[in-house]
Amino acid sequence: MRLTLLATAFGLAASAALAAPPGLMLDKTYMPHHDAMAVTAIWYPGDGSGTTRIVAENPVFQGVEVSTTTRIAPGAHPVVLFSHGMGGMYRTQAWLAAGLAARGAIVLAVNHPNSTWGDFDMGAGVHHWTRAQDLSTALDALLAQPDFAGHIDTSRVMAAGFSFGGWTALSLGGVRGNHAGTVAAYTRFGARMEACEMLLSERVNLQGVAPEDWNGDYADPRVTHVTAIDPGFVWGLEPADVAGLSVPTQLIGFGDAATRMLATDFDASGLRALLPEAQAHQLVPGVHFTAMPLCKPAGAAILAAEEDDPVCTDPDGTDRAAVHDAIIALIADQLGL
Template sequence: MKTLAIALVLSSIASAALAEGAGLRVIQIEMPHHAAEARVAIWYPRGAGGTPTVYADNPVFVGVEAFVDAEPAAGAFPVVLFSHGMGGTDGAQAWLGEALAALGAMVVMMNLPNSTWGDFDMTEGVRHWTRAADLLRALDVLADDPDLGPHLDATRVMAAGFSYDGWTALSLGGMTGNLDGLVGACTAHVETMDACDMLLSDAVGLQRQDPREWNASYADARVTSVVAIDPGFVWGLDQENVQALVPDALLIGLGDGETQMSATDFTASGLAALIPDADTLQLAPAFHFTAMPVCQPGGAAILEAEQDDPVCTDPPGTDRAAVHAAIVDALAVRLGL
């Protein structure tokens, strides 16, 4: 805790030279491995200018303030490659991108082909290696950008992700999959573990995936740290799968024994025990979707009327904004902000 307090003080000093607010640039990039385009939101420390807007605001979720196409601040900044999870969007964790950019980081958030709200195909999306390729493609585009590329600090590149894409982050940091182990765990817990019935269904066919692709390494040498927020696919792993994981790894769990999703429970699955040198942070009261944006006053009623997931209905006593702040602080410390 002492180290965290010191780091937070330093971050406030370092960010004092930045203009108020965060810069935001939204672009479309070609994704050759998908034969498609993807939208990428790049958050960055703002130097001056930009068009003020409220990004990702809608009747359900509260948006965040941004300065679109602002000039980047002077200096080099750590990079966060963030992946939103199955069925999410870049706006789902805009609160994280905006907050880290205001502290002095560049955050890359993209709408993953086949895995984004409105562009969703679980049969394709389950192929996790394509998601790793998505983030690396975005990093390459950012590095080549004449305006933002020169501001990247290549010595501090974090892969971070939520839910299914907590796994993507771990994969980029050196963890490898274990298809037989995951299928075995899902088969054993199909009635109690979230999403296993869908994963094992005829339409998705987890058990029919190619083990050579599933179990291969998708590590990238540029990735120096990893943060996995309530990560999926954490069951059925063994020591061989974690031996190449970068040493600076953080697992963040949302909820407790009553509210955490079984599929993302990195303690019950044995993952935390496999990587004792990694840090863990358990946030409660909370549940999986507490990582979604703060909800509008009528957000829960809208979702209920549409028979959608109750992502605005946190466990009693949850302060969603406080959970978000704890996640921001944890990432900021690891980035040296």
């Protein structure tokens, strides 16, 4: 499905469903596979109590309104296990977490050790299986929390993620890596594909990762749905690698032939053809960075002065807020919200 101005319609429908400001609780969870603590963020539907404040705001990005004191709304709520992209953090897609929580979902996000802003080691961060383990461990902790345990609908547990996190979501749903296929694809493309040279560099050494680790099964049987937003590591897969994915799945991409990121192109890579039952949505106009937060007026100039990625720059005609609303609506619809 190609979504253009339909994004605005999705946004209007989703906005109409907004209730009380969502709640946000920050915690830390011990990750035994890292032997380290990781920050976890639990966004949840609030009952209207408490006071609100803005979080995830900085000179470049707009923040979102939440309450850190509200009680959880009555009832059982679906859970979204959300995985950020390489170098992101729980704040990076706060717009998505807060939007889903306002519509009735509990969103559990983790600052993945080694691949988070402020805690970044690309050589270790590329060990994708640890991210799936992060979210499975965080879900264990969430289910044991007295404040939330009685409010979780275990029949609706979605794994979702953006970019590298999109692969994490697919992995939690049952997709397995194909080390030989991925390395061969990146070697073939080289500088023509984003990040290939860096991933194959001596510093990262993707080709030196143990195939048995890369190709392992990291599915969480509690996951009932998957949403992968512009997912990475989608090249080099074969039918056997996706055979374990049997839950309802949707793929969400950005852009057209001129703006689509090759590394996350689930059509050109063949992933979409391998998943004929999955729903696929292409948001046009847009680009990979359209999944980043809404930018303040000075955001683009600040990033340019710092020679940082142009994450505030969308293709002409893109309404980033409407695209965000469309993604929230697609996920909410899949969860029956």
